Amino acid sequence: MMKTAAGGGGIVTNNLVLHLDAGNSSSYSGSGTTWADLSGKVIMELLLVALGFKRG
Numbered sequence: 001m002m003k004t005a006a007g008g009g010g011i012v013t014n015n016l017v018l019h020l021d022a023g024n025s026s027s028y029s030g031s032g033t034t035w036a037d038l039s040g041k042v043i044m045e046l047l048l049v050a051l052g053f054k055r056g
Contacts, residue, residue: 017041 013019019039021027027038 016039018037018041019027020035021038024038027036028034
């Protein structure tokens with residue numbers, strides 16, 4: 001587990017089903033709506049459909 005800033009518990013980084021990290025350029029470029037799942041599993045498209053994601 002990674003340590004967080006003062007207070008709070010650790011951040012879970014093991015056995016994730018979906019791993020998105022806005023601070024990691026491999027996951028999010030910093031602009032736009034495209035994210036990459038760092039977990040190695042391919043479920044992102046299904047998640048967006050389940051949440052009712054709409055572009056625009």
